[in-house]
């Protein structure tokens with residue numbers, strides 16, 4: 001990361017700069033072009049407030065003003081008045097640096113697995129809805145699946161499924177559909193590799209249909225988490241409930 005120290009030279013600026021140096025930051029003069037390759041961590045010094053602060057921030061710079069607070073168009077991450085104690089200023093800056101280095105908050109387990117299911121859905125070759133699923137045991141992925149025509153047959157998007165190509169209405173002519181569902185494929189993929197899904201948790205980008213629900217129950221999966229609810233799912237939910245399987249919705253915040 002790059003820390004930009006802006007403002008006139010002062011005792012405080014020098015203290016901040018040498019503290020960052022001790023922490024492994026390299027110094028960089030304001031007349032040098034900024035490149036991330038120079039070092040992982042850089043201190044950038046300039047007396048004037050930066051006019052190109054937006055692009056500097058985009059490049060990952062932390063903008064710090066050292067000096068009396070002034071009316072400025074720049075939105076600094078931190079303003080350090082020279083009057084404040086050196087210890088306090090150092091602590092403020094290192095707290096900010098630590099927070100920035102820690103990065104954004106990590107995704108929860110639900111978000112993590114649902115996002116992976118979402119990526120799996122991108123592999124779908126079905127011209128209808130694209131669905132992805134992952135089966136997880138002890139927070140470890142044991143299988144993944146996405147919907148499409150069976151292994152070794154023509155892909156749905158290459159005309160492999162007459163029902164999908166005929167653009168049938170949702171829920172009609174299902175018996176003619178050659179596309180396997182994502183949940184079905186996640187389970188049969190595990191079988192293909194001789195892996196048990198018993199007591200596992202299945203994450204799916206859509207709530208399962210009745211056929212997949214039956215397969216999920218009999219494969220021994222204990223929990224189902226879905227991102228978006230399928231329109232015709234009342235009997236599916238009832239069946240899961242009767243079979244003692246937990247089913248819950250987990251909506252991704254940024255789909």
Ligand SMILES: [Zn+2]
Nearest residue numbers: 126156164179
């Ligand atoms: Zn299809």
Ligand SMILES: [Zn+2]
Nearest residue numbers: 181208209212
């Ligand atoms: Zn299904």
